[in-house]
Amino acid sequence: MDIAANVLLALGASPAMVHAPEESGEFLGLADALVCNIGTLSRTWVESMETAATAAQAKNRPWVLDPVGVGATQFRNQAVERLIRLRPAVIRGNASEIIAIARNAGLTEQAAHAKGVDGFDTADDAHSLSLALARSLRCVVAATGATDVVTDGTRVVRLSNGSPLMSRVTALGCALSGVVGAFLAVTDDPFKATLAALAVYGVAGDMAAARADLPGSFRSAFIDALAAIGPADLERASLA
């Protein structure tokens, strides 16, 4: 939550972290977008996410699902299954998580190569399943990693910005889902919003890697880069 909030504040967004089912639906009324992240899951938090996503659906606000560690336990599989029914605009995960969802949805018998919350699959492994999942769920799917795949089932773009250091700072993937949410709040087309979020994030990773080569200082440099990034920097966005 700390890094996600700092990433969003660096970009000029206005995040709030809300967990209680008693208020998550009402709080949604104040938000332009919602992100549900199952990283540190509990029964009550799942309930709270369902309440918020239901409110988002009712109010036509876009929302992002980050299916952290799906496939690791039945509890996570069930949480994702329930949340997916509430029609996220975007699912953003690592390639292994996207494969696990596709498998749980009966779209493939391909197994994901993951350990807990870390995935070992690549954009190539997840490419065609991202398309299939996007078509099946009618949402945008982003499988991110060294190379990212973004698709709405019709359009597909691959990006290859960012640094290996990004996987050595905890929760930078989760924070990216927050950024996708922030871009959804100000962009009508969820596919373009997701693509823009990933481009900004990856280029900021490149900028930070030019300043810091170890994960402690990289973390600060990355937040700095997100606050400093401008349109000219985005010319570095690299289609793969």
Next chain:
Amino acid sequence: MDIAANVLLALGASPAMVHAPEESGEFLGLADALVCNIGTLSRTWVESMETAATAAQAKNRPWVLDPVGVGATQFRNQAVERLIRLRPAVIRGNASEIIAIARNAGLTEQAAHAKGVDGFDTADDAHSLSLALARSLRCVVAATGATDVVTDGTRVVRLSNGSPLMSRVTALGCALSGVVGAFLAVTDDPFKATLAALAVYGVAGDMAAARADLPGSFRSAFIDALAAIGPADLERASLA
């Protein structure tokens, strides 16, 4: 919690983060002051805060209420209403939160301009209501922002230290409430304790802003400044 604990350790305080109603009352017995922060609220945490604040009242230990996001949901309004009855020594919030409490208390019909946990009101907007609230509740009220207002209902001081970068690092307001608590633990007069805490915090913000102009590096520089600050630095404290 992470930044609040690091801020307090930098200043030489000894923080402990306690959430369980099973132990919050007993733990209070070990503490010289208590801070209740409703940022990431849950039903159980409210119960735990009530238990701790009740114990603080019984043992005559000063406590601080940080009413994060009050006004955003009924759940937050109710939590603040219940906690206020337990007689905090200090309420520390942004100007919009102070206005929201004053409105909930029937002291005004003025509306707060907030979105979730971010407020858009200023010291001028909250000045007279801070006084009214302090008189009504017989406690110190601090409405902090670009300019801070601190009052015990009789005395009023305004301070204008700090940097806009402080609102781009998550939970620095929450951490400030922790610092107020630490100063309450070693100062008899809650008004002076609050004023001193705000002066130290704001000047440390100035010192950090002289070293870092982006939020990632500012966060580290700010913690460094809190650890390095001395009496001479406080001559920079700026009455507004």
Next chain:
Amino acid sequence: MDIAANVLLALGASPAMVHAPEESGEFLGLADALVCNIGTLSRTWVESMETAATAAQAKNRPWVLDPVGVGATQFRNQAVERLIRLRPAVIRGNASEIIAIARNAGLTEQAAHAKGVDGFDTADDAHSLSLALARSLRCVVAATGATDVVTDGTRVVRLSNGSPLMSRVTALGCALSGVVGAFLAVTDDPFKATLAALAVYGVAGDMAAARADLPGSFRSAFIDALAAIGPADLERASLA
């Protein structure tokens, strides 16, 4: 959790933070080691730790107990008493926590000198009780601080690396327990694993202290040092 995860990622480990009793046992099946930390305790988290530690025992996976703040409240004493029955391979705490456990176990009438989660006892205070506790529980006991004592009840080693700044960054002790877990996952002898973990951690502290003398920048420098440390650096490990 944030600093613990970043410390582990810097060292090349693959951490996952899991809290729900619904999945902690199943998730254990994916882990090579388990760390139970009672820092920010709740009833549900204790239940989740018991489920995970029971699964660890059944599957013969080593696990570490970090008894944060034991002695501060009955709730913490009871949690530790229940967890200890599930046979941790290592108990890692500050000297005051180790003394408190020994006292609760009836091994001494010596009182611990602690305040909440901060301890004021030294390696000398805890030396003989660490041995007694290790023999009684048949596990490795590490009482860490300015000087660390590590013992399996027969072998005893003392180390004196690290910097006073380490106690001014929150949760670095908790993160050290995570590192002990990571070393247990790849080392058969829990005593050697614990010793190696403490040596790496302390030397990284020395390396960071050579670069940063205030806690904000020290935190980043410490993570950097953990990512950069190599076998040659370990020649600095200082037996005390």
